[in-house]
Amino acid sequence: MSSLKDKIVVITGGNSGIGYATAKAFLAKGAKVLITGRQPGAVQKAVHALGHPAEGFKADQSDMNDIRRLYDYLQGRFGKIDSLFVNAGVAKLAPFETVTEALYDELMNINFKGAYFTIQQLLPLISDGGTITLLSALNAYSGTPNATVLSASKAALNSLGRTLSRELAARKIRVNTVNPGIISTPLLEKAGLPDEARTHLSSITPLGRLGQPEDIASLVTFLASDDASFITGAEYNVDGGLMVHPLIA
C-alpha cells in the first residue's frame, strides 16, 4: 500500500473501464496519476470524477505525434515517472473473411504498434526500478473465432512484454503482462454485446460471473508496488478460471 505513495503513474486509455478503475485504485494507494484518452470531454470528466491529484492528457495512443506530445508534456510536468500502465486498447470482432485492411490496421495500430511506441518514447522518463504493466487479454493464448486480429495483436503485446522484461532488467525496470478474462467494461458494450451473450459469458466463467474492472485494478496496483519486487516477465491471468481448459464440460 504505502509503497505507492507519491509514485507517479501514467495510464493510457484511462477514462473508462479498467484504466479508470486502476487510476482510482492507484490514487487510493497514494499515487499521483495521469490518464490519457482520445476524447477530451471524456478525459476531463474522468479526471474530475477521480479528483485530486488525478490529471489528464488528450492523446490517441496509435498516433506517433500524440505519443511525442505526451512525452514532452510528462517531461515538463513530472520529469520522471515510476509506473506506466499500457492499457489503451480496442476490441472488434469480425469473421476472418470479412476483415478489411482498415479494421486490421485499426486494431494493430492501437493495441500493438501504439503500445510499442508509447513505451519506446516514454522509456527515457521511467525511473530505474520503475515498472511497466501491459494490459493484454486471454485472447493472447486462445483461439476465439472472429477474433483473429484482436488475438494476434494481444499475442504480440505479450511477446513484447517478455522481450522488454529482459531488455530492461539491467535498469531494474520490471515489465509484466496482465491477461484479463471477460470483464464488464464499456469495451464489451462497444464490441456490441447483447444481454443474452453477457449471461452466457458469466455462465462459462468457472466463478460464475464476469470480472469487474476493480478485479483487474487490484492486480495491476499490486504489480506496480514494491510488494512485487521479484516479479518481472510474468503473464498473469485474472479470469475467474476461464482459461483452464476443461476439455469436456
Place this chain on the structure above:
Amino acid sequence: MDQLRNKTAVITGGNSGIGYATAADFLAKGAKVLITGRKPEAVQQAATALGGEIDSFIADQGVTTDSQKLAEYVRDRYGKIDILFVNAGVAAFESVADVSEASFDTIMNINLKGAFFTVQHLLPLVNDGGTIILLSSVNAYSGMPGASVYSASKAGLNSLGRTLSRELASRKIRVNIVNPGPVATPIFEKSGIPKEAVNEEQMAKALPIGRIGQPEEIAKLVSFLASDDASFITGAEYNIDGGISVHPLIG
C-alpha cells in the same frame, strides 16, 4: 494492513523458508495461522518466533495418515478455515540415471501425493469462498538437467491446481498456483544438498533481475492471492522468478 482479518489459514511446511515468511505476512495482515512441519523442535521454535495468533501441528505431509490427523486437529481447533497454503516440499538434484526408487518416491510422495491428500482431507473444512494456494516452482515448465523428478512432481502439482480450480468453482473456492524461481530458502540444505553445491552467485547471474528472490517476496504474492483483492483469480499459475522463465534463446 488488515487484508486478511478474521481469516484462518493453514500452511503446510511452515517452519522455515517461504512457508515461514508467508505465516509472518498472514499474521501481520490479521489472519490466524496454523503451521505444520515434520520436526517438533523446529516447528515449536518457529511458532514461538512468529507469536500472535499462531498454532502449530506436527505432520509429515508425505504421510497421508498425518494429513488425516491434521484435518481432525484443524476441525477441533477452528471448525472451518479460509485459506490453505500447500507449501511443504522437498528437492533433490541428480541425473535420471542416478535416481533411485526411494528418491523418486520421497519427492513424489511429499510434493505431489502429499499435496493431493492434504487438499482432499482438509477440503471439507475449507469455507465456501475460501482459497487454496499451491506452492510449485518454475521447474513445472522447465527442462532443467538433474531435476527430472522434482520438475515432474511440480508439473503434476500445477495440473492438480488447474483441475481443482474447475472442480471447486461451484463452491467459489479459488485455487491458484505460485511458481517461484530461485529463492533464498533452506530447501536445498534440508534436502541434503551440500551448501557448496548451490552457487547462489552463479544463480543470481542467471536471473534477469540479477539476484535470487527472498521468501518475503513470495509471501507477498501468496497473501495477495489469499485476499479478497484476488477475488476474480482462480486456476492461475503465477511465475515470480525475477524474469528467469522468459527464454532469451541466445544471450
